[in-house]
Amino acid sequence: MDFSNFNSAEQAHMTKIIEKRQMQDFLKMYSNLVEKCFTSCCNDFTSKSLSSKEEGCIMNCTEKFIKHSERVGARFAESNAEAMNAAQNPS
Amino acid sequence: MDFSNFNSAEQAHMTKIIEKRQMQDFLKMYSNLVEKCFTSCCNDFTSKSLSSKEEGCIMNCTEKFIKHSERVGARFAESNAEAMNAAQNPS
Amino acid sequence: MDFSNFNSAEQAHMTKIIEKRQMQDFLKMYSNLVEKCFTSCCNDFTSKSLSSKEEGCIMNCTEKFIKHSERVGARFAESNAEAMNAAQNPS
Amino acid sequence: MSFLGRGPGSTPAGGVNMEKIELAVTELDTVTDFFNRMVSSCHAKCISTRYAEEDLNKGESVCIDRCVAKYNQVQKKVGEKLQSRGAANAGATAATFGSL
Amino acid sequence: MSFLGRGPGSTPAGGVNMEKIELAVTELDTVTDFFNRMVSSCHAKCISTRYAEEDLNKGESVCIDRCVAKYNQVQKKVGEKLQSRGAANAGATAATFGSL
Amino acid sequence: MSFLGRGPGSTPAGGVNMEKIELAVTELDTVTDFFNRMVSSCHAKCISTRYAEEDLNKGESVCIDRCVAKYNQVQKKVGEKLQSRGAANAGATAATFGSL
Numbered sequence: 001m002d003f004s005n006f007n008s009a010e011q012a013h014m015t016k017i018i019e020k021r022q023m024q025d026f027l028k029m030y031s032n033l034v035e036k037c038f039t040s041c042c043n044d045f046t047s048k049s050l051s052s053k054e055e056g057c058i059m060n061c062t063e064k065f066i067k068h069s070e071r072v073g074a075r076f077a078e079s080n081a082e083a084m085n086a087a088q089n090p091s
Numbered sequence: 092m093d094f095s096n097f098n099s100a101e102q103a104h105m106t107k108i109i110e111k112r113q114m115q116d117f118l119k120m121y122s123n124l125v126e127k128c129f130t131s132c133c134n135d136f137t138s139k140s141l142s143s144k145e146e147g148c149i150m151n152c153t154e155k156f157i158k159h160s161e162r163v164g165a166r167f168a169e170s171n172a173e174a175m176n177a178a179q180n181p182s
Numbered sequence: 183m184d185f186s187n188f189n190s191a192e193q194a195h196m197t198k199i200i201e202k203r204q205m206q207d208f209l210k211m212y213s214n215l216v217e218k219c220f221t222s223c224c225n226d227f228t229s230k231s232l233s234s235k236e237e238g239c240i241m242n243c244t245e246k247f248i249k250h251s252e253r254v255g256a257r258f259a260e261s262n263a264e265a266m267n268a269a270q271n272p273s
Numbered sequence: 274m275s276f277l278g279r280g281p282g283s284t285p286a287g288g289v290n291m292e293k294i295e296l297a298v299t300e301l302d303t304v305t306d307f308f309n310r311m312v313s314s315c316h317a318k319c320i321s322t323r324y325a326e327e328d329l330n331k332g333e334s335v336c337i338d339r340c341v342a343k344y345n346q347v348q349k350k351v352g353e354k355l356q357s358r359g360a361a362n363a364g365a366t367a368a369t370f371g372s373l
Numbered sequence: 374m375s376f377l378g379r380g381p382g383s384t385p386a387g388g389v390n391m392e393k394i395e396l397a398v399t400e401l402d403t404v405t406d407f408f409n410r411m412v413s414s415c416h417a418k419c420i421s422t423r424y425a426e427e428d429l430n431k432g433e434s435v436c437i438d439r440c441v442a443k444y445n446q447v448q449k450k451v452g453e454k455l456q457s458r459g460a461a462n463a464g465a466t467a468a469t470f471g472s473l
Numbered sequence: 474m475s476f477l478g479r480g481p482g483s484t485p486a487g488g489v490n491m492e493k494i495e496l497a498v499t500e501l502d503t504v505t506d507f508f509n510r511m512v513s514s515c516h517a518k519c520i521s522t523r524y525a526e527e528d529l530n531k532g533e534s535v536c537i538d539r540c541v542a543k544y545n546q547v548q549k550k551v552g553e554k555l556q557s558r559g560a561a562n563a564g565a566t567a568a569t570f571g572s573l
Contacts, residue, residue, distance in 0.1 A: 003497070009488040014497060025505060027403045030455060035410040038447045040522045045418065045435075048442035050450070056524075058447055062454040063527040068520055068537065071529065072512050075541040094297070100288040105297060116305060118503045121555060126510040129547045131322045136518065136535075139542035141550070147324075149547055153554040154327040159320055159337065162329065163312050166341040185397070191388040196397060207405060209303045212355060217310040220347045222422045227318065227335075230342035232350070238424075240347055244354040245427040250420055250437065253429065254412050257441040 029069075037061035120160075128152035211251075219243035307348070315340035407448070415440035507548070515540035 003011060041057035042050070050058070094102060132148035133141070141149070185193060223239035224232070232240070319336035320329075329337070419436035420429075429437070519536035520529075529537070 006493070006497075007488060010490065010494060013489050013494055017494070017498060018501065021501060021505070024399065027399070028406065029509075030452065031403065031406045031410055033455075034407070034444070034448045034451050035414055037451060037524075038414055038444055039417070040524065042418070042440075042443050042447065045439045045443070048439040050443060050446045054443075055450065058450050059454060060524040060527045061522075062451050063458075064520060064524065064529065065516070066455075066458055067529050068516055068533075069512050071534065071537050072515055072541055073508075075538055076508060076511065079541065079545055097293070097297075098288060101290065101294060104289050104294055108294070108298060109301065112301060112305070115499065118499070119506065121552065122503065122506050122510055124555075125507070125544070125548045125551050126514055128324075128551060129514055129544055130517070131324065133518070133540075133543050133547065136539045136543070139539040141543060141546045145543075146550065149550050150554060151324040151327045152322075153551050154558075155320060155324065155329065156316070157555075157558055158329050159316055159333075160312050162334065162337050163315055163341055164308075166338055167308060167311065170341065170345055188393070188397075189388060192390065192394060195389050195394055199394070199398060200401065203401065203405070206299065209299070210306065211409075212352065213303065213306050213310055215355075216307070216344070216348045216351050217314055219351060220314055220344055221317070222424065224318070224340075224343050224347065227339045227343070230339040232343055232346045236343075237350065240350050241354060242424040242427040243422075244351050245358075246420060246424065246429065247416070248355075248358055249429050250416055250433075251412050253434065253437050254415055254441055255408075257438055258408060258411065261441065261445055 033062060033065055036065070124153060124156055127156070215244060215247055218247070311341065311344045314344060411441065411444045414444060511541065511544045514544060 003014060006014060037058050040061055041054050044051070044054075094105060097105060128149050131152055132145050135142070135145075185196060188196060219240050222243055223236050226233070226236075315337055318340055319333050321333070415437055418440050419433050421433070515537055518540050519533050521533070
């Protein structure tokens with residue numbers, strides 16, 4: 001996104017909004033990740049405590065999701081940069 | 092919905108809100124449609140380009156979803172009209 | 183949540199917001215429940231009327247979902263109370 | 274949406290009753306949510322995901338019409354049940370904030 | 374919600390600290406989202422979808438209790454992991470707006 | 474979000490054009506929604522849910538890269554199709570409020 005046509009008051013306002021959204025996005029991602037890893041890892045309800053196997057699964061699920069998101073984010077940022085380049089330098 | 096008890100300032104305000112919601116709804120539908128058609132049509136990740144078969148599937152998926160939504164919308168509008176009629180003319 | 187550091191104007195404001203959220207949450211739950219019970223109970227589209235079997239399924243689905251939510255809510259409230267206790271009385 | 278009442282537009286002088294607007298917006302959002310779930314549910318029940326053609330075939334079209342009719346009946350039945358149960362408070366808000 | 378701070382109510386004269394209210398609302402929405410996902414996940418794990426009866430049977434009831442306990446533990450474990458990873462910025466906002 | 478224009482900040486005196494801000498927020502929310510669905514879809518396509526290890530293996534990594542590329546192409550194709558169809562009004566809002 002291009003904010004070059006925003007004056008400084010608008011940029012300050014937008015920065016505040018983006019910071020708030022980042023917090024909300026993080027909380028939503030957290031909540032979503034709990035649901036996803038719980039669903040994949042917990043299938044035995046004969047006990048109310050996580051087994052060590054389930055706990056390991058939860059840890060791997062969380063770590064893997066973060067790495068997955070980071071990789072998707074990196075590829076996404078690259079393709080956005082390419083698209084912006086192509087728009088500015090039509091051949 | 093019945094806006095007959097809205098004054099003109101309120102109708103103008105409501106019209107603005109509805110227009111904004113229509114744009115947001117459209118963007119959400121677009122995003123949802125991309126996810127749905129991608130999920131149904133793309134199952135081969137040995138290449139990073141859409142095959143012509145996948146592309147045909149995406150086009151049909153999109154077109155069919157629009158037709159589906161329009162048909163649901165038409166039936167929905169009919170049943171709303173009937174319900175409103177029944178409410179105004181109780182037999 | 184702890185509102186003891188809210189003044190009375192802030193408490194009144196928060197109460198209004200919570201009431202609004204409760205209405206919105208109820209409407210969302212209703213909409214979600216319709217979708218869930220429809221998906222589980224309706225699988226025959228050779229007729230446009232609910233069969234008595236489908237209707238019974240819908241009623242049980244709704245009742246069971248409410249009881250399920252209430253039980254989850256009760257357990258959730260207990261574990262929140264325990265967590266708050268543990269925070270206030272560290273052993 | 275929850276804070277509408279505090280905007281300058283809520284003063285009667287503005288000629289706009291924000292409570293009324295807010296209620297209408299809640300109704301709009303509710304209908305939209307309901308409709309979107311109906312579209313999605315009937316898509317899952319009626320539309321083949323092979324996507325070999327771009328038109329709705331006869332079977333799909335008839336299925337959609339019946340699906341919408343049944344979905345509306347389910348909404349009515351569930352609504353009546355909820356009303357008879359007085360189930361408005363079965364949510365998280367009640368579980369967590371009962372004591373404010 | 375993001376614009377609360379700009380409403381007239383944010384003036385100290387009104388007696389309402391909008392920053393505080395806004396934080397409480399974020400907490401409320403987070404708890405609600407968490408609870409709704411717990412309801413939905415435990416429903417999927419514990420409740421038979423045949424719907425032959427309207428009461429929770431013994432097995433379902435016990436399953437729900439354990440499910441809530443496990444779900445809470447998962448939330449704690451995932452939270453600790455995220456905290457140790459400092460993963461707050463793994464989202465789209467960061468990917469797109471890192472340079473504002 | 475819909476009511477931004479009514480806040481005191483919308484007066485030109487404040488130096489902040491709320492229409493511009495609002496458009497940028499809509500764009501931000503759209504990109505975020507798109508990104509989150511891409512993360513979720515590619516997770517479903519590429520990541521094994523056995524969770525026997527914490528690292529992405531070679532196959533998963535390559536799959537993610539191709540998945541993102543394909544997802545972007547699908548977004549473009551669907552967008553072109555929607556544009557050629559002028560399908561902006563296929564939603565509930567249109568079905569219910571066409572006559573305001």
